[in-house]
Amino acid sequence: MGEHVRAAPQRRPNEGVLHLVLQRTGQRTVLQECYFQVPLQVLRPLYLDDVGTAYVYLLSPCGGVVGGDVYSMTVVVEAGARACLTTPSATKLYATSGAPAQQRLDITLQADAVLEYLPEQMIPFAQAVFHQQITVRLGAGACVLLMEIVAPGRVARGEAFAYGEYDTRVSIEKASGRALVRERTRLRPGWQRLDGPGLFEGYHYLGTFYALVEGTILPTPLVERLHALLACRRRLLGSATQFEHGGIAVRVLGEDHMTVSQALYEVWDVLRRELLGYPAVVWRK
Numbered sequence: 001m002g003e004h005v006r007a008a009p010q011r012r013p014n015e016g017v018l019h020l021v022l023q024r025t026g027q028r029t030v031l032q033e034c035y036f037q038v039p040l041q042v043l044r045p046l047y048l049d050d051v052g053t054a055y056v057y058l059l060s061p062c063g064g065v066v067g068g069d070v071y072s073m074t075v076v077v078e079a080g081a082r083a084c085l086t087t088p089s090a091t092k093l094y095a096t097s098g099a100p101a102q103q104r105l106d107i108t109l110q111a112d113a114v115l116e117y118l119p120e121q122m123i124p125f126a127q128a129v130f131h132q133q134i135t136v137r138l139g140a141g142a143c144v145l146l147m148e149i150v151a152p153g154r155v156a157r158g159e160a161f162a163y164g165e166y167d168t169r170v171s172i173e174k175a176s177g178r179a180l181v182r183e184r185t186r187l188r189p190g191w192q193r194l195d196g197p198g199l200f201e202g203y204h205y206l207g208t209f210y211a212l213v214e215g216t217i218l219p220t221p222l223v224e225r226l227h228a229l230l231a232c233r234r235r236l237l238g239s240a241t242q243f244e245h246g247g248i249a250v251r252v253l254g255e256d257h258m259t260v261s262q263a264l265y266e267v268w269d270v271l272r273r274e275l276l277g278y279p280a281v282v283w284r285k
Contacts, residue, residue, distance in 0.1 A: 014062065016040035016071040024081040028052035032078070038062075040071055048281040053082040055281075058119070060091075067096030067129060071103040077113040079139070084116040088285050090151070091119065093128040096164060100129035107135065109142035109214075114276065118268065120285075121149040121205075121257055124163035128153075132168040138214035139175050143275055145268065146170065146210040149260055150187070152194075160204060161189040172212055172247070180212060180245045203237060203253035207260040210249055211271045217246030222274055226250055226267060235259045240267075 018040040021033035029045075029052055036042055039062040045054035058073075065071070077083050093101060109115055117134075124130060136144050150166060153159040165188045172181040185208070187194060194200050211218065223240050230238035230252060236259050238252030250267050254260035269280035 014039045014066070014069040014071075016060065016069070018042065018058070018071075018073040020056070020074070021076045021078065022054055022056075022081045022083045023078045024052075026052075029054040029077075029081040029083055031056070039069070040073065046284065048284070049278060051082060051276075051278055053084055053114075055084045055086070057088050058085055059088055064092030064094050065101045065103070065130070066094045067101050068099040069101045073103075073105045075106070075115065076108045077110065077115045077142075079110040080112050081110075082114040084118065086117075086283070087119040090121045090123050093122060093124040093130045093163070093166075095125055095127035096129040097127075100131045100165070103130070103132045105132075105134045107144070108137045109139050109144060111139040112141040113139060114143045116145040116268075118145070118147045121151050121261070122166070123151040124153055124166050126153060126159045126162035127164050128166075129164040130166050130168075134168070134170045136170075136172045137175050138172065138180070138212065141214055141216075143213045144172065144210070145271060146208075147264055147268070148208045149257070149264070150185075150206045151257060152204040155204065161194045163187075163189060170210065172210070174214060180214075181210065181243055181247060181249075183249075200253055201237060203255055205254045205257055205260045207238075207252040207254065207264050208250065209264050209267050209271075210247065211275065212243070212245075212247035213275060218242065218248050218275075222270075223248055226270060229266060229270065230263060233259075233263060236263055238263060 016039045017037040019035040023032035039060045043057040167186045169184045173179045226240035235255040240250045
């Protein structure tokens with residue numbers, strides 16, 4: 001009784017670092033350089049197709065991302081190499097009382113390289129604040145496929161759209177620095193009625209998919225095919241559009257994660273067959 005109680009020390013943020021260099025060696029793409037600092041880790045590549053693509057799983061042993069955490073990832077795919085990055089499960093974004101959680105992904109593709117970044121869904125918990133920056137530089141003939149799925153939160157706990165902010169920026173440019181795509185998605189439930197008209201329209205999940213091949217204008221029939229694929233689906237609203245410089249963006253809204261995930265898997269399959277000449281694989285997760 002009467003003892004002075006000291007304040008708990010402020011939590012030290014996690015600073016995850018990941019650096020990967022992928023190189024074509026013979027018929028396969030291998031990890032030429034690999035450095036990581038927990039809470040970021042990678043597993044050894046798997047080979048799930050017949051063209052030597054390196055499938056690399058990114059993971060964190062911490063169970064989720066907390067306010068103040070900073071994750072910095074750098075990926076270089078050398079000429080002619082093919083890599084696909086994913087996560088084994090959803091990424092949980094925990095409540096933030098101070099600084100936001102941040103993730104930066106910097107990707108460089110050399111000539112004719114292919115990179116697919118297809119993480120599982122992001123789940124922002126109540127009061128979570130998350131800022132993300134994805135930057136991609138494309139060498140001559142390089143191809144990039146990017147996917148993102150944002151959940152509304154823990155719906156079963158009544159936390160739909162209870163997070164503070166979800167802010168993601170995507171920048172895709174030529175190796176020379178010329179911009180091809182600049183897009184920002186900023187969701188702030190406290191400032192916006194996300195479930196209302198003009199935004200989520202009563203749906204809960206947001207999915208986005210980008211596809212670009214440097215120096216190539218993707219054909220209009222492909223855009224129309226993707227639009228038709230999405231237009232006939234139940235419990236989902238989605239479409240495809242063509243960028244000024246020839247890439248494609250797909251945006252979908254869905255009632256649940258499975259509906260959005262399956263739709264974007266089919267988008268991935270169509271784009272892979274058309275742009276790369278082989279189908280989507282069945283994930284081992």
